[in-house]
Amino acid sequence: MEVLVYPDPVLRRGGKTITRFDAELRQLAERMIEAMYEEGGVGLAAPQVGIEQKLLVLNPSGDRKDRSGELVLCNPKLTRKKGREFGEEGCLSFPGIHADVERWIDITVTYQDLDGKEQVMAANSWLARIVQHELDHLDGVFFVDRLTATEKLRVKPQLQELEGRGA
Numbered sequence: 001m002e003v004l005v006y007p008d009p010v011l012r013r014g015g016k017t018i019t020r021f022d023a024e025l026r027q028l029a030e031r032m033i034e035a036m037y038e039e040g041g042v043g044l045a046a047p048q049v050g051i052e053q054k055l056l057v058l059n060p061s062g063d064r065k066d067r068s069g070e071l072v073l074c075n076p077k078l079t080r081k082k083g084r085e086f087g088e089e090g091c092l093s094f095p096g097i098h099a100d101v102e103r104w105i106d107i108t109v110t111y112q113d114l115d116g117k118e119q120v121m122a123a124n125s126w127l128a129r130i131v132q133h134e135l136d137h138l139d140g141v142f143f144v145d146r147l148t149a150t151e152k153l154r155v156k157p158q159l160q161e162l163e164g165r166g167a
């Protein structure tokens with residue numbers, strides 16, 4: 001399973017609502033989790049592997065030996081949010097780029113698990129940041145879209161380098 005890299009246009013398409021909670025979906029989630037560990041990430045959204053579904057996987061430890069924090073979220077929605085803070089982010093689809101992004105500190109997310117059962121989770125700080133970053137991918141939004149003008153200017157040469165590589 002290959003992770004798409006900016007400026008692949010598929011990344012902008014985001015994901016569609018999942019309606020079938022079957023073995024195929026479970027298998028897709030497992031393959032995404034494997035790809036996430038393989039690439040050294042802490043989260044991965046289906047559009048990043050070319051699949052237009054509202055599915056994301058994450059593990060704040062990013063460590064395949066510590067799978068206790070592993071989560072699979074189908075059709076996630078941000079329902080409550082509080083407080084703002086800046087923190088550094090990177091993205092498997094933007095290799096080599098790290099930048100400060102402002103996110104909500106405390107969030108509540110509703111989602112469906114792999115059985116289609118409604119779930120609610122509360123998250124803060126690092127976990128909340130990962131969830132918001134991955135949620136953005138489901139809408140075709142990138143962390144570099146959310147940078148301050150100064151940070152945008154700083155990463156511009158790196159973005160252009162990625163754009164050049166794709167040409």
Ligand SMILES: [Zn+2]
Binds near residue numbers: 090091092093133134
């Ligand atoms: Zn990302």
